Amino acid sequence: MQMESISNSMFSYVLISFLLIRSCNGTDRISQNQTMADGETLVSSGGTFVLGFFKPPSSTNRYLGIWYNRSPETIVWVANKVSPLTDSDGVLTIHGDGNLVLLNGTKRIIWSSNSSSADAPMNLVAELLDSGNLVLKRQDGFKAESYVWQSFDFTTDTLLPGMKEGKNLQTGQTWYLTSWKNQNDPSPGEFSYKLDTIGLPQFVLRKGSEKKFRTGPWNGERFSGSPVRSSSFIAPIFVYNDTEIYYTYEMTDSSVLSRVTLDESGVIEHYMMNKGSSDWILIYRLPYDMCEEYGKCGPNGICRINSNPICQCLDGFVPKSKGDWDVLIWSGGCKRRTPLDCKSGDGFIKLKNVKLPDLLDFRLSQSMTTRECERECLKDCSCIAFTDSNITNGGSGCLMWFRDLIDIQEYDDKYSEQDIYLRMPKSELDAIENQNKKRALLILVIPTVFGGILVLCFVLCCMIRRRKEKRGMAVVD
Ligand SMILES: *[C@@H]1O[C@H](CO)[C@@H](O)[C@H](O)[C@H]1NC(C)=O
Ligand SMILES: *[C@@H]1O[C@H](CO)[C@@H](O)[C@H](O)[C@H]1NC(C)=O
Ligand SMILES: *[C@@H]1O[C@H](CO)[C@@H](O)[C@H](O)[C@H]1NC(C)=O
Ligand SMILES: *[C@@H]1O[C@H](CO)[C@@H](O)[C@H](O)[C@H]1NC(C)=O
Ligand SMILES: *[C@@H]1O[C@H](CO)[C@@H](O)[C@H](O)[C@H]1NC(C)=O
Numbered sequence: 001m002q003m004e005s006i007s008n009s010m011f012s013y014v015l016i017s018f019l020l021i022r023s024c025n026g027t028d029r030i031s032q033n034q035t036m037a038d039g040e041t042l043v044s045s046g047g048t049f050v051l052g053f054f055k056p057p058s059s060t061n062r063y064l065g066i067w068y069n070r071s072p073e074t075i076v077w078v079a080n081k082v083s084p085l086t087d088s089d090g091v092l093t094i095h096g097d098g099n100l101v102l103l104n105g106t107k108r109i110i111w112s113s114n115s116s117s118a119d120a121p122m123n124l125v126a127e128l129l130d131s132g133n134l135v136l137k138r139q140d141g142f143k144a145e146s147y148v149w150q151s152f153d154f155t156t157d158t159l160l161p162g163m164k165e166g167k168n169l170q171t172g173q174t175w176y177l178t179s180w181k182n183q184n185d186p187s188p189g190e191f192s193y194k195l196d197t198i199g200l201p202q203f204v205l206r207k208g209s210e211k212k213f214r215t216g217p218w219n220g221e222r223f224s225g226s227p228v229r230s231s232s233f234i235a236p237i238f239v240y241n242d243t244e245i246y247y248t249y250e251m252t253d254s255s256v257l258s259r260v261t262l263d264e265s266g267v268i269e270h271y272m273m274n275k276g277s278s279d280w281i282l283i284y285r286l287p288y289d290m291c292e293e294y295g296k297c298g299p300n301g302i303c304r305i306n307s308n309p310i311c312q313c314l315d316g317f318v319p320k321s322k323g324d325w326d327v328l329i330w331s332g333g334c335k336r337r338t339p340l341d342c343k344s345g346d347g348f349i350k351l352k353n354v355k356l357p358d359l360l361d362f363r364l365s366q367s368m369t370t371r372e373c374e375r376e377c378l379k380d381c382s383c384i385a386f387t388d389s390n391i392t393n394g395g396s397g398c399l400m401w402f403r404d405l406i407d408i409q410e411y412d413d414k415y416s417e418q419d420i421y422l423r424m425p426k427s428e429l430d431a432i433e434n435q436n437k438k439r440a441l442l443i444l445v446i447p448t449v450f451g452g453i454l455v456l457c458f459v460l461c462c463m464i465r466r467r468k469e470k471r472g473m474a475v476v477d
Contacts, residue, residue, distance in 0.1 A: 026050075029127040030094065031139065038062065038088040043069065046130035048257070049076075053090055059184040061085065064092060064102055064111070066132055066151070068257065070278050076132055076158040076259060077151050078186040080111035092126075100126050100136050100149065115149040124148065132160045156186065159260040165203070166195040166239075166246025175246065177262040191266040199359040200389060200399065201245050205286070207266055211294045213287040214407065216355040216418075217399075220390035224418045225355025225409060231283060233272065234258070291409045295358075298333025299404035302354070306412060314405065315349055316428040333404070338425050342381040345426030348374065352419050353412070356387065357405040364389055366397040373398030377423065387420045 026043035030036050041052035051066050054075065061084030066077040080102055089105030095112070102111040113136055123139045134151040152163045155175050159165060164175045179189035191212075193205045200217035216225030218240065235250045251258055255275040262268050267287075271280040287293055290310060291303035297311035298320075304310060311325075313334035319325035320332045340346055363383075368376065370388055377383040382402045389397030405422075424432070 028129075029125050030092070031125045032094045032123065034093070036092040038085075038090045042126075042128045044128045044130040044132070048130050049128055049132045051128045051134060053085070053088070056184040056186070059084075061185075062088060062090060063186060064090065065186075066128070066134060068273075070257070071273065071280070074259075074280070075186070076160060077134070077154075077156050079151075081156065081186045081188065083110045085110065094124050094126060094136070098122060098124055098148065100134075113149040131162045133162070156180075157262050161249055161251050161258055164246040164248050165193075166201070166244065167197050168244050168246075169197075170243050177260075177268075179262045179264050179266065182264050189264050191262055191264070193262050193268060195245065195247065196359075197245050199362055199364045201240065202359070203247070205262075205266060205268065211358075212266055213292050213294055214358065217359060219356070219388075219418055220392040231272075295331070295407045297330045297408075299406055300334040300336075301330055302351075302408045302410055304410045314351070314408070314422060315432065316422075316424050336425075338427050340381065340384075340423065341425045345429075346378060346423055347426070347429045348377075348386075348421035349424055349429070349432060350419050351408075351410070351422055353410055354418060354420055355407070355409040355411070356399070356418060356420060357385070357401055358407045360406060361402040361404075363400045363402070364398070366390065368396075368398035370395055370398070373400065374421065376400065377421075384423045385420055387418070391418060 026041050028042055028045045030042065036042060036051075038053040041050050043050050047069055049066055050069050050072070051064070053062050054065050054067065055062050063081070063084055064079040065075045067073070067075050085102075085104055087105055090110075091103045093101060093103065095101040095109070099115055100113040101109045104110050115136065124136055125139045126134065126136050128134050131152075135147045136149040137147050152160075153173065153175065155163060155165070155177055157177055157179050159177060165177065167174045174194070176192055176194035179191035180186045181189040190207050191205065193203060195201050196204050196214075200219070202217040202223060203215040204211055205213040214225070215223035217223065218238065233252055233256050235252055237248050237250065239246050239248075249258075257273040258271065260268065260270045267285060269285050270283040272283055273280050289305050290296060291305045297303045300314050300317045301311050302314055304312065309328055311328075311330040313319060316337055317334035318337045320335050321329075324330070324332050365373075365376075366389055373386045373388075376398065377386040377400050380400075380402070383400050384403065385401045385405060387399050388395035389399040408420075
């Protein structure tokens, strides 16, 4: 009798283990008419990612999401962000209409892939790829073009290698990061990190509609103010043509995991995890210093992180309110010391190694040369600065700014080298030239004085020697 119950429990133990192993090793797909219930998971073929139901730490709601096998608490994607399940009766399946759907306990659709290209019965399968992309496709399809729907098109707060951030100019579809409301609620929070595509593309971090940080515009090689040093593991890709503008990146070593996240407080972080490890390493964090804060020094101010104070007025400009400026309130910015003449004599001074000002009031002409750009800017009295729109191959194209310059930063290192030409009236140019002359003169004067002392010494020495010689001669004589 006892024997029997032992063998019975042995049997159930083996059966349960078998079922557990089956669901652990899991499959990476479900086909039409199959379901995945809460407690079950899909595991990508290489074992990197898991699709399943989860519950945020201090919430009773349940969500369908994707996480890392090696880091289950790191959720990279959520399906039903705004329509949580309140119990464990959720089920994922492929609906008769050809959509991937999430049903609640009473079989109501609470989330759908809503794919417009899905048309009814066509042998669909949902597969979790090893990139972390959940795709809905025809059973026989394997190319990206055959995807009826993919989770990579519906970015949440995490950018994974191969995921796009940007815009499809033909369909109008945009890909961007949105923060979670908080750690227990994946519904959209206040922050977004989006590629602005007006003029030259640049990434902008916003809180609601307020700009908090930007990368500076794409200059043909990189974002002009991108402090992000490339890592040997990361291969950034920027596509900018008539159909699409987007940024993505790939890992040169696929065993290294990598993700970029936008957290609920508006901080962007890039993490990596090495093979065999289960710890995330922080690669960079944005915004990473005070100069990165959007418009820190106000209009026509420039931020230099190694200066004290960090905000200064551009050459030829003075604080709008000296009182504010003295107590380090910089938001009012700076105004010209001398107005532009606009008729004749205006010229430009070069500002080196800067994050290009924001594209608020600007004109872009990619076919102009730098010389044409300068002439064009001089023609228009409200044009106050210009630069090459594309720095590759010695520079080409024309980007002009009008009225005020907002959010300029100067960098110390050559890495961020991008110059801008700032318009100045003749009197300022003369003043700057005089200043430079004085500086040059000072450099001249110092050796002259020093040289003079040498000459004097020489003369004195000679005179003393002569005297000695004379005396000597006298002695000999
Ligand atoms: C799904 O089930 C329905 C009804 O049971 C059946 O008619 C259909 O052929 C099935 N589809 C697949 C892809 O198995
Ligand atoms: C399922 O969703 C429907 C519609 O939102 C709702 O009325 C119903 O109460 C839900 N059932 C459960 C078990 O949550
Ligand atoms: C799907 O479409 C319905 C109706 O248009 C909409 O209410 C729902 O929010 C959409 N779901 C998703 C996940 O986009
Ligand atoms: C920048 O210039 C290079 C070389 O002249 C060209 O190949 C590239 O397409 C240009 N990039 C943009 C964004 O115009
Ligand atoms: C734009 O770039 C994408 C990705 O490289 C490519 O698939 C597409 O054909 C390009 N479009 C044009 C008009 O060159």
